[in-house]
Amino acid sequence: MTDGAVVESARGQTRARIIRVAADLLAQGGRQAVTTRSVAAGAGVQAPTIYRLFGDKDGLLDAVAEHGFQSYLDEKVIRPTGVDPVDDLRAGWDLHIGFGLANPALYALMYGDPRPPAASPANAQAFRVLRAHVRRVAEVGRLRVGEEHAVNLVHASGCGTVLTLLAMPEEHRDPALSELAREAVIAAITTDAPTLQAPGPVGAAAALRAVVDETENLTVAERGVLKEWLDRITAG
Known part of the structure; x- marks a missing residue:
C-alpha cells in the first residue's frame, strides 16, 4: 500500500468514527446533543479535524x-x-x-x-x-x-x-x-x-x-x- 493510500485509509477510518459518534449522540440526545466539542471528544480528535472532513456542522449532520x-x-x-x-x-x-x-x-x-x-x-x-x-x-x-x-x-x-x-x-x-x-x-x-x-x-x-x-x-x-x-x- 502506498503512502497516499495509507493516508486515505486513515482518513476514511477517522471520518467513519466521527460519524458513528455523532450518530450515537443524535440518537441519545437529539440534534442539540451533536456539538463539535462533544463529537470531537467522543471520537478522540481535534475540532479542526471535523471541519476539515465535513466543512461545518451541517456537513457532519448531512453525513x-x-x-x-x-x-x-x-x-x-x-x-x-x-x-x-x-x-x-x-x-x-x-x-x-x-x-x-x-x-x-x-x-x-x-x-x-x-x-x-x-x-x-x-x-x-x-x-x-x-x-x-x-x-x-x-x-x-x-x-x-x-x-x-x-x-x-x-x-x-x-x-x-x-x-x-x-x-x-x-x-x-x-x-x-x-x-x-x-x-x-x-x-x-x-x-x-x-x-x-x-x-x-x-x-x-x-x-x-x-x-x-x-x-x-x-x-x-x-x-x-x-x-x-x-x-x-x-x-x-
Whole structure:
C-alpha cells in the first residue's frame, strides 16, 4: 500500500468514527446533543479535524443522516419487487413509517427542515426509492395522476403521518392512523385496473411517460418534447 493510500485509509477510518459518534449522540440526545466539542471528544480528535472532513456542522449532520438512512436501506428497504407494484408501494410506505418511528432524531434531521431533496444526500436517496415505486405503478398503467404529483403526495402524506405520530406520547399513538392515511393516498393516485383499459388520456399519458426514455427511435430532443407534452396531459 502506498503512502497516499495509507493516508486515505486513515482518513476514511477517522471520518467513519466521527460519524458513528455523532450518530450515537443524535440518537441519545437529539440534534442539540451533536456539538463539535462533544463529537470531537467522543471520537478522540481535534475540532479542526471535523471541519476539515465535513466543512461545518451541517456537513457532519448531512453525513450522519446519509449514513443512518443508507444503513436502513441496506437492511430493510432493498428487497425483491413483488408482482403488484401497488402492494410494493404500500410496503414502502410501511417501511418509511417504521423507519421514522424507530429513528425519531434521525428522521427529524432528514425531514424536519424544509430543504430540497438535493440538499441532503439521505433525503435524495429516499426520494429515489419512492420514485422507483411510483414509476413501477405508472409502467403498468395504474397511475391516475402524473408521476411527480404522485411522488409529492406520497412524500407529503408519509412525512406528515410520521411527524404527527412522533408528536404523540408513544402509548397514545393510533396504530390505524398510518394505514388509513396510506390507503387514502393510494386511492387518490392509483386505479384498481390498468388505466389503459379505461377511456381517458391521463392514464395513458402517465404510462407512456414512465417508459418514454426506453424509446430508441426518438432523439433526445424529441423525447424531451414528448415528456413535456405528457407532463402537461397528466397535470390536467
